[in-house]
Amino acid sequence: MPSLIAKRPAVKFFNPATDKWTQPFWDAAVQHRLVGASCAKCGAFRMPPTPFCPHCHSQLLNWVDLPGTGVVYSYSIVASAIMPGMDDCLPYVTAVIALDEAGDTRLISNVVDIPVDQVRVGLKVRVIWDDDWGGMTIPRFTAELR
Amino acid sequence: MTIRDKTAIVGLGATPYYKRGQSAPQTLDELVGKSILAALDDAGLGVGDVDGFAYFAGGFDTGMLMETLGIPEVRFSASLTGTGGGSAGAVGLAAAAIVSGMANVVVCVGANQQGAQRFGSITSRYDATPGNVFFSAAGLVGPGHMFALLARRHMHLYGTTRDHYADVAINIRNNALSNPNALMRKPLTREDYFKAPLLADPHCLYDFCLESDGAIAVIVTSAERARDLRQPPVRVLASAHGGARDWGRSIYWMNMPDEIFASSGHSAVARNLYAMAQVNPSDIDVAQIYDHFSSQVIMQLEDYGFCERGEGGPFVSSGATAFQGGQIPINTDGGQLSCGYVWGMTHVREAVEQIRGVAVNQVVGAELALVTGGPSNVPVSGLILGK
Numbered sequence: 001m002p003s004l005i006a007k008r009p010a011v012k013f014f015n016p017a018t019d020k021w022t023q024p025f026w027d028a029a030v031q032h033r034l035v036g037a038s039c040a041k042c043g044a045f046r047m048p049p050t051p052f053c054p055h056c057h058s059q060l061l062n063w064v065d066l067p068g069t070g071v072v073y074s075y076s077i078v079a080s081a082i083m084p085g086m087d088d089c090l091p092y093v094t095a096v097i098a099l100d101e102a103g104d105t106r107l108i109s110n111v112v113d114i115p116v117d118q119v120r121v122g123l124k125v126r127v128i129w130d131d132d133w134g135g136m137t138i139p140r141f142t143a144e145l146r
Numbered sequence: 147m148t149i150r151d152k153t154a155i156v157g158l159g160a161t162p163y164y165k166r167g168q169s170a171p172q173t174l175d176e177l178v179g180k181s182i183l184a185a186l187d188d189a190g191l192g193v194g195d196v197d198g199f200a201y202f203a204g205g206f207d208t209g210m211l212m213e214t215l216g217i218p219e220v221r222f223s224a225s226l227t228g229t230g231g232g233s234a235g236a237v238g239l240a241a242a243a244i245v246s247g248m249a250n251v252v253v254c255v256g257a258n259q260q261g262a263q264r265f266g267s268i269t270s271r272y273d274a275t276p277g278n279v280f281f282s283a284a285g286l287v288g289p290g291h292m293f294a295l296l297a298r299r300h301m302h303l304y305g306t307t308r309d310h311y312a313d314v315a316i317n318i319r320n321n322a323l324s325n326p327n328a329l330m331r332k333p334l335t336r337e338d339y340f341k342a343p344l345l346a347d348p349h350c351l352y353d354f355c356l357e358s359d360g361a362i363a364v365i366v367t368s369a370e371r372a373r374d375l376r377q378p379p380v381r382v383l384a385s386a387h388g389g390a391r392d393w394g395r396s397i398y399w400m401n402m403p404d405e406i407f408a409s410s411g412h413s414a415v416a417r418n419l420y421a422m423a424q425v426n427p428s429d430i431d432v433a434q435i436y437d438h439f440s441s442q443v444i445m446q447l448e449d450y451g452f453c454e455r456g457e458g459g460p461f462v463s464s465g466a467t468a469f470q471g472g473q474i475p476i477n478t479d480g481g482q483l484s485c486g487y488v489w490g491m492t493h494v495r496e497a498v499e500q501i502r503g504v505a506v507n508q509v510v511g512a513e514l515a516l517v518t519g520g521p522s523n524v525p526v527s528g529l530i531l532g533k
Contacts, residue, residue: 009285015274022276047401048280054391074302074407076294078285080343080351083267086287094284094346096295096400108281108400121302138283 003115006093009078012085014134021049024063029137032129034068036102037061045103068127070099070141073106077116091116097125097141110140118145148422153241154372154379155531157191157365158498159184163329163486167261169359174259178206179215181361182253189365190376191251198222198249200240200366202232202256202519202527203489222249226387226527230438230520233490235527238385240366250367256491257361264357265487266290281398289522290354290439292397294346297441300408301348303456306444308348310459312339314440315352315483317462321469322480325506329356330484353440355482362491364498380501380531384422387519387527390414395523410442410521412449412528419528420451425514427451430530432500432509433467433474433516434493437481442521447476450516450528469507478507493517497531 018026025048028035037049040060044053052059075095081087093111098104111119112128125141159181161169169177186192196217199208205225212220222243226232233256240252263271270287272278286292300306315334322328334352342351372379392403393411406413420426427450435450437443444458452474453461461467467476479485479496486492497515499505512533519527 009283009287013270013285013287014279014282017274017276017279019276022279048277074295074299076291076298076349077344077347078291079347080345082288082345083264083270089285092285094286094291094295104401104403106401108284108286110284121298134283136279136283 003117004091006091006110006112006114006116006119007089008110008112008130008140009092010086010089011134016135021051025049026136028063029129029139034066034127034139035063036066036099036105038064045105047102047105047107066102067100070097070125072111072119072121072123072125073098074121075111075119077119093119095141107139111142112140113142114145118143149238149241149245149385150383150422150424151381152245152369153366153382154369155237155364155382155498156367156372156375156377156379157185157189158495159186159188160362160495161360163327163488164359165329166264166357166359169259170261174257175210175214177259177359177361178255178257179211181257181363182211182215182255185253185363185365188377191365193217195251196220196253198240198243198252200236200243200252200254201225202236203229206255222252226525228525229522230436230489231522231524231526232387232519233436233494233527234517234519234529235385235387235525237364237366237382237494237529238387238527241382241385244366244368250371252366253363254366255361255363256489258487258489259359260357266354266357277398289397290349291346293439293442294349295400296397296408296445297348297439300441300445303408304459306459310444310463311348311353311440312336313463314443315339317467318437318477318481319484321478321507322484325480325485328480328485329358330480349439349441355438356484356487358487360486360488362488362495364494378502380498381533383425383514383530383532384419385527385529386415386418386422387525388415389524389526393524398523408445410445410449412446412518412521412526415526415528416450419530423530425530430474430514430516431512432478433476434497434518435476436490436493436518436520437477437483438520440483443476446518446521450518475509478505478509490519494529497529501531501533
């Protein structure tokens with residue numbers, strides 16, 4: 001039996017929220033730019049962005065354009081519903097993505113549009129964008145399989 | 147100065163454990179009140195003796211409990227922050243109040259009632275915040291879905307397998323079979339395990355704890371006063387809570403350094419706990435390990451030094467944690483995976499019963515019992531009780 005293709009999670013459980021520290025990330029997402037928050041003083045990346053750099057306590061940030069690539073650090077295949085409204089979305093793959101050129105930071109996201117049995121730790125992935133998903137533009141990741 | 151040996155648990159009370167929603171039409175306050183009254187009766191104390199409350203996960207409304215139970219005055223009412231991570235640490239909060247003179251008789255109580263909201267999907271109901279968006283957009287609808295990501299990383303780093311997770315679930319189910327209080331009393335086979343739905347691979351249904359209702363209270367007082375009460379005192383050797391910044395928000399953050407990502411986040415608390423109690427892992431006779439997810443039992447066994455990091459899977463599969471013949475029997479009541487889930491308080495209850503020598507699956511000669519609070523965001527917590 002061919003493996004099922006990884007879908008997207010249910011939008012019905014998602015509600016948008018931003019503040020001044022996270023808004024630039026989501027503004028860039030609308031333009032399909034994956035950006036990372038880098039301390040303007042010491043350069044350390046942090047994800048998600050918070051009000052202080054934990055290393056030097058600077059509040060100044062540079063939003064750096066990232067290449068939009070990374071590797072799967074860990075993942076889970078959600079294959080069964082635990083609440084009504086999930087069934088149409090199965091299976092989907094939750095994943096922690098280690099982002100290239102963003103220090104050691106990772107993004108919590110999904111691997112989509114490839115067979116779920118092809119997802120593995122270390123898989124190289126690239127960002128794709130889901131526009132107008134629950135009122136925001138959401139980064140997800142997929143892979144070129146050979 | 148520490149709290150070591152200055153206080154004791156002198157009373158224990160519990161409601162029955164109910165499957166999710168089946169405690170209705172009793173209210174949550176009612177369940178809490180029943181457990182407190184039972185604990186006071188067990189201790190030979192009355193409501194007039196209570197002068198403090200120590201909770202976790204936000205606790206309950208002390209004023210309401212006083213109003214309905216007729217408790218005349220309190221001098222201490224505090225809660226650990228976080229969620230189930232504080233269950234073992236609430237006893238330490240009570241001990242701190244007693245040792246510092248802020249209270250004499252402190253109630254620690256935990257309860258849940260899941261008729262309206264299942265804990266299994268609780269993260270999907272969190273208020274939307276700028277921080278939550280980063281995990282809710284990914285469809286991490288419950289804690290088991292989040293911890294699955296740690297479980298997968300542990301498999302990748304150390305070769306842990308689903309067979310190891312199955313052995314945790316089967317080991318703990320075996321202990322529930324003889325416990326009349328347990329909700330799951332049918333044997334769990336490896337075949338059952340591998341046929342179960344994969345809710346969040348590598349976690350299947352049997353890697354998730356039960357969703358149940360119930361309340362458990364314990365009464366803490368000074369070691370001196372404990373000597374004159376109805377029950378043999380259960381000494382509080384140590385209780386610690388907190389955790390490292392590198393663990394921090396843990397499952398809500400997922401940016402923990404690689405060396406602690408695939409862990410339970412308990413290593414700092416374990417170190418502080420053993421130092422306070424002046425004991426080593428090999429001194430512990432029985433351990434009640436917070437089993438919201440089977441994979442996290444393995445990682446706690448590592449963080450508490452019962453085996454090396456990465457060895458937790460083979461350690462459990464070797465039988466080392468079995469009630470019969472294991473070097474460190476765990477979750478002897480059937481745990482949260484098979485007995486009942488009361489946000490970690492079942493583990494406090496079982497440790498008290500083991501030290502009293504009255505547990506259903508009694509570890510012969512048990513003198514020291516470890517209890518852990520739920521691996522979650524900081525604070526996590528631990529407790530060591532003794533005869």
